[in-house]
Amino acid sequence: MLDIQKIRTDFPILNQKVNGKSLVYFDNGATSQKPQVVIDAIAQYYQEINANIHRGVHTLSQLATDAYEIARGKVQNHINAKHNHEVLFTSGTTFGINLVTNGFAAILKPGDEVLVSSLEHHSNIVPWQMLCERTGATLKVIPMNETGELVMSEFDKLLSTNTKIVTVNHISNALGTINPIEYMIQKAHEVGAAILIDGAQAVPHLKPDVQALDCDFYVFSGHKMCGPTGTGILYGKEEWLNKFPPYQGGGEMIKEVSFEKTTYADLPHKFEAGTPNIAGGIVLGTAIDYMNSVGFENIQKQELELLEYGTKRLLEIEGLRIYGTSKNKTSVISFNIDGIHPYDIGTIIDKLGIAVRTGHHCAQPIMNFFGIPGTIRASFSFYNTKEEIDSLVEGVKRAKMMLS
Numbered sequence: 568m569l570d571i572q573k574i575r576t577d578f579p580i581l582n583q584k585v586n587g588k589s590l591v592y593f594d595n596g597a598t599s600q601k602p603q604v605v606i607d608a609i610a611q612y613y614q615e616i617n618a619n620i621h622r623g624v625h626t627l628s629q630l631a632t633d634a635y636e637i638a639r640g641k642v643q644n645h646i647n648a649k650h651n652h653e654v655l656f657t658s659g660t661t662f663g664i665n666l667v668t669n670g671f672a673a674i675l676k677p678g679d680e681v682l683v684s685s686l687e688h689h690s691n692i693v694p695w696q697m698l699c700e701r702t703g704a705t706l707k708v709i710p711m712n713e714t715g716e717l718v719m720s721e722f723d724k725l726l727s728t729n730t731k732i733v734t735v736n737h738i739s740n741a742l743g744t745i746n747p748i749e750y751m752i753q754k755a756h757e758v759g760a761a762i763l764i765d766g767a768q769a770v771p772h773l774k775p776d777v778q779a780l781d782c783d784f785y786v787f788s789g790h791k792m793c794g795p796t797g798t799g800i801l802y803g804k805e806e807w808l809n810k811f812p813p814y815q816g817g818g819e820m821i822k823e824v825s826f827e828k829t830t831y832a833d834l835p836h837k838f839e840a841g842t843p844n845i846a847g848g849i850v851l852g853t854a855i856d857y858m859n860s861v862g863f864e865n866i867q868k869q870e871l872e873l874l875e876y877g878t879k880r881l882l883e884i885e886g887l888r889i890y891g892t893s894k895n896k897t898s899v900i901s902f903n904i905d906g907i908h909p910y911d912i913g914t915i916i917d918k919l920g921i922a923v924r925t926g927h928h929c930a931q932p933i934m935n936f937f938g939i940p941g942t943i944r945a946s947f948s949f950y951n952t953k954e955e956i957d958s959l960v961e962g963v964k965r966a967k968m969m970l971s
């Protein structure tokens with residue numbers, strides 16, 4: 568069992584007062600807080616080895632390069648990628664998805680179909696719409712039901728040999744639903760389609776095994792898993808990444824450059840033009856080490872307890888409705904109170920030091936499905952406590968009283 572009080576001392580920000588009250592941080596779906604080891608590792612990089620990578624013969628440049636490549640190896644091990652060069656450093660999930668859609672721009676033609684789920688974050692919708700506009704391919708949408716689950720019988724019907732790529736999140740940011748990606752990957756492959764998994768909301772809670780999953784792409788951000796902002800990973804199967812043209816041209820992604828012809832570097836460098844977020848990449852490795860030291864089994868156990876306790880306590884409030892009621896969900900509770908705008912509740916509980924996200928959570932199609940402008944979203948991390956949930960419940964009750 569985790570010693571939560573001890574874990575909490577790893578996160579200096581959790582001691583913070585906000586508006587004169589102890590901070591209750593329930594906006595982990597937007598970004599996680601950072602443990603001291605991660606904060607220290609950023610400073611240590613700049614204090615001790617800061618240099619550009621892959622280009623100097625000097626000692627610091629080699630140290631920085633080694634540290635960056637060691638971090639790539641840590642990510643490779645963490646997600647069980649077959650090859651080190653299938654792990655690309657990016658600035659985040661959004662960048663990773665756009666890199667893949669750019670790759671498919673050279674492949675898709677009119678008549679081809681892209682299947683996107685209705686549970687997506689805008690960053691896994693808009694790039695595919697842009698791709699379809701560019702190529703003449705058709706975007707098709709996998710529908711959801713009232714519990715916030717994708718309807719697999721409809722997915723099966725939508726799949727055909729015209730489907731070239733399926734894209735779905737592992738876990739929904741707005742509702743917390745864990746999608747049946749194993750089934751979807753298998754089905755996509757049966758019709759010869761590739762499949763991208765947006766793991767942005769999954770990696771804070773579980774350790775994906777990309778070989779066991781057999782997905783073609785798996786993307787995520789470092790900042791939601793205790794790492795720095797501006798970091799992320801695109802895992803792609805070698806055969807797909809080799810097929811794709813470079814995303815950006817520039818330094819580091821070339822073999823030879825002349826005005827007549829340029830040849831490109833091998834993977835992963837072909838997709839890593841320019842000076843990357845070196846400190847960020849290295850420290851993402853530190854964050855992964857930290858999460859593994861806490862242990863994903865422990866993380867899941869704690870978060871499940873918080874989800875069950877939070878669901879029970881919040882439902883005590885009259886007129887409160889939870890959106891996303893799948894049995895298969897992670898520690899996200901999206902809710903509304905009859906007749907009250909989510910923004911008003913969020914503003915009042917902020918005064919009590921409680922941080923939640925309100926609004927559409929960059930998932931407007933989900934809000935449209937439920938016919939609401941948005942929700943209040945409390946997203947828990949392993950460092951949260953039941954006492955904090957009690958504060959949330961008291962805060963929401965108080966806000967409700969003030970507003971009704």
Ligand code: 7TS
Binds near residue numbers: 597659736767768929
């Ligand atoms: N995909 C999912 C499922 C997400 O939850 C997010 C961010 C992204 C993609 C984009 O990630 P980025 O790191 O490139 O911005 N989700 C949220 C959220 O739920 N609240 O703030 C950001």
